[in-house]
Amino acid sequence: MSWKPTNILVFGATGLIGKFLIAELAKAKSSFGRIAIFTSQNTVDTKPDAIKRLQDSGVEIFTGDLKDHELIKHVYAGAGGSPFDTVVNAFGRNAILEQIPLLDLAESTPTVRRFFPSEYGTDIEYDETSPPEPPHQLKLKVRAHIRDHIKRLEHTYLVTGPYSDLYLGAFKVATETGTYDVKAKKAVALYDGNTPVSLTSMTDVGRLLVAALKHPDVSRNRALKVNSFTAPPNDIIKEFEKQTGDKWDVKYVPREELVELEKKAYEQNSPLSTAFTLRRIWADGKTLYKTRDNEELGFTDTQTLQGAVKQSIEQQTAT
Numbered sequence: 001m002s003w004k005p006t007n008i009l010v011f012g013a014t015g016l017i018g019k020f021l022i023a024e025l026a027k028a029k030s031s032f033g034r035i036a037i038f039t040s041q042n043t044v045d046t047k048p049d050a051i052k053r054l055q056d057s058g059v060e061i062f063t064g065d066l067k068d069h070e071l072i073k074h075v076y077a078g079a080g081g082s083p084f085d086t087v088v089n090a091f092g093r094n095a096i097l098e099q100i101p102l103l104d105l106a107e108s109t110p111t112v113r114r115f116f117p118s119e120y121g122t123d124i125e126y127d128e129t130s131p132p133e134p135p136h137q138l139k140l141k142v143r144a145h146i147r148d149h150i151k152r153l154e155h156t157y158l159v160t161g162p163y164s165d166l167y168l169g170a171f172k173v174a175t176e177t178g179t180y181d182v183k184a185k186k187a188v189a190l191y192d193g194n195t196p197v198s199l200t201s202m203t204d205v206g207r208l209l210v211a212a213l214k215h216p217d218v219s220r221n222r223a224l225k226v227n228s229f230t231a232p233p234n235d236i237i238k239e240f241e242k243q244t245g246d247k248w249d250v251k252y253v254p255r256e257e258l259v260e261l262e263k264k265a266y267e268q269n270s271p272l273s274t275a276f277t278l279r280r281i282w283a284d285g286k287t288l289y290k291t292r293d294n295e296e297l298g299f300t301d302t303q304t305l306q307g308a309v310k311q312s313i314e315q316q317t318a319t
């Protein structure tokens with residue numbers, strides 16, 4: 001019988017996307033064995049409610065220092081219980097390289113079979129224009145490390161494109177990169193607003209992780225290209241107008257203006273630089289593919305444009 005991931009250990013589980021990953025794993029617990037997280041003492045101290053919710057849903061909590069490699073190996077090996085065979089990492093952008101020692105430790109722990117590195121976003125190897133993009137550099141280093149140094153351990157990259165929950169929100173800081181502001185009934189769209197963007201809801205990212213775990217042969221040693229739905233900004237605006245019953249004020253930002261703003265953001269070392277670059281990549285159509293891997297994972301019941309707009313309206317009008 002072919003191998004199935006059974007005991008899953010998650011790093012980064014209380015972060016933005018980690019919360020959705022662990023929530024969906026906990027919901028699917030009956031399909032797996034142990035579900036656990038490894039986190040810092042600081043997170044346990046500062047996020048007691050999140051930790052309690054996880055414990056209540058049957059998730060085991062391991063606490064310690066990532067630099068304590070003996071401890072990580074002990075946890076990988078099961079910490080006295082059944083060994084973990086699968087590691088899921090959801091570290092944030094600033095901690096992407098912290099995964100490399102975790103990968104090496106997993107490679108040298110025979111019971112660990114599969115590693116999901118922190119991806120869950122833009123395709124960092126979409127085409128020949130991808131390698132120099134600044135936001136991709138750390139994730140590219142992780143992929144290169146896997147290619148060059150990891151021989152036994154299997155990997156899966158879950159490439160989801162932008163999150164619909166964020167993309168369809170009111171981006172208040174750099175509105176020139178695109179925003180859907182329900183209260184002001186204003187939208188900013190990039191270019192002419194006609195190029196579709198492939199989006200995944202954060203709940204679907206978690207559900208897709210579960211689907212990838214349940215289809216280990218399909219997901220073995222590859223980048224899965226998945227999504228919830230694809231829509232151009234103009235269709236998103238039309239849907240907001242339909243659901244709010246009003247005409248919206250729409251501004252279009254040409255590519256040259258976006259590229260100029262992006263350049264300035266890097267010159268000023270702005271923390272928004274990454275957002276400018278990613279929005280350009282998405283507006284250029286580089287989230288699009290001829291086919292998706294959803295079907296291979298048996299994943300057909302996804303969030304829709306209508307559902308995502310409804311959720312955005314509810315969230316933006318709740319406060």
Ligand SMILES: NC(=O)c1ccc[n+]([C@@H]2O[C@H](COP(=O)([O-])OP(=O)(O)OC[C@H]3O[C@@H](n4cnc5c(N)ncnc54)[C@H](OP(=O)(O)O)[C@@H]3O)[C@@H](O)[C@H]2O)c1
Nearest residue numbers: 012013014015016017039043091092095118121161162163
């Ligand atoms: N597609 C999209 O639109 C989109 C949007 C945002 C992010 N992403 C991607 O999703 C992945 C996760 O990002 P995120 O925004 O969810 O991350 P995040 O919330 O910034 O951080 C996730 C977790 O990483 C751990 N962490 C943070 N700093 C650390 C450090 N210095 N050393 C060790 N661990 C550290 C923490 O784990 P604990 O929970 O254990 O404390 C934290 O909760 C990234 O690959 C990112 O690029 C995609």
